[in-house]
Amino acid sequence: MNHVANQADLISSARPEASREAIAALFDLPFLDLVARAHEVHLRHHPRNAVQLSTLLSIKTGGCAEDCGYCSQSAHAKSGVKAEKLMNADAVVAAAREARAAGSHRFCMGAAWREPKERDMAALLDMVRRVKALGLETCMTLGMLTDGQARALAEAGLDYYNHNIDTGPDYYDRVITTRSFQDRIDTLERVREAGMAVCCGGIMGMGETREDRIGFLHALANLPEPPDSVPLNALVPIPGTVLGDMLADTPLARIDEIEFVRTVAVARIVMPDSQVRLSAGRESMSEAGQALCFLAGANSIFTGDRLLTTPNNGEDADTALFAKLGLKPLA
Ligand code: SAM
Ligand code: DTB
Ligand code: SF4
16 A cells, blocks of 8 residues: 555545545536535535634744744745744734724634643733733634643633644655644644544645545545634745745646635535635635635735735735625624
């Protein structure tokens, strides 16, 4: 048996509707049939015309020890992003207040770490408590967690923890070498056991094949429980990163918008209760492309004019798009 088959075999399909074969068959449907079916599933499980709004803040930028090939914040990349210290809690709370005033309901704090250090935990827990006290849902993405850290974050009131598998198990090692696919799964398990909601997704357009995208959704849908929230990113190509430079040399590797919409639709069908978030890469997507993603079951976005280190569609563009499409923020 080759390496590829070995990796894929690690994931069993407890749910026949989310087997590799079933997922591959969904991808093969005529586009309109697939989107219609995804929309039908969406309407059965979620309020219509409603999109959840999350805001991101990079609370600790750059200088990360991991070698994720897409990331501007890896110390291995030559992206020009400088390493900064953890922000102080007052500044984080001020940003959360602004996000709330702009209509966001979830505040996601991201740190460029392999894992949080024990000495940073008190400050992180303080941020969680204070952001939560504003009436916002809280989310953090800090890398790998120990059991104790996961429990402490949950006790402080952290609602969601984001930790992405990023791609299918067979492509994973081409993207990241400093931590394994299994490390990610183990962290997700700790998050779930501590009682937090799991936010887990990945990136399209890293040079992976459709088979890899099938493997990616198969892995997500067959976690002990499907993630509560699934961020789907299109690679934002950042000069100086391995994958950003790869895309500059081979523009055809960029994810095709229709294939991205297909991925959204299949995610919606195989994880009917999850929030599917149209995440990074939205800025370079047309309004029509975004509308198709919403039709196919995406029901969450990042608002605000920045993601972590790259720009995002600003509030004005999103307000205009929501008005055009008759979408409402999900309260
Ligand atoms: N250091 C933490 C970790 O990796 O778990 C948290 C932050 S990390 C930046 C969060 C996620 O953002 C990554 O797992 C990846 O899926 C996504 N991401 C990072 N850079 C990206 C890029 N250039 N394009 C698209 N998605 C990206
Ligand atoms: C996720 O899947 N996407 C967000 C969030 N989780 C933390 C991050 C996107 C980062 C895009 C690149 C950047 O701004 O550096
Ligand atoms: Fe570090 Fe996260 Fe970027 Fe990977 S994605 S290099 S872990 S900040």
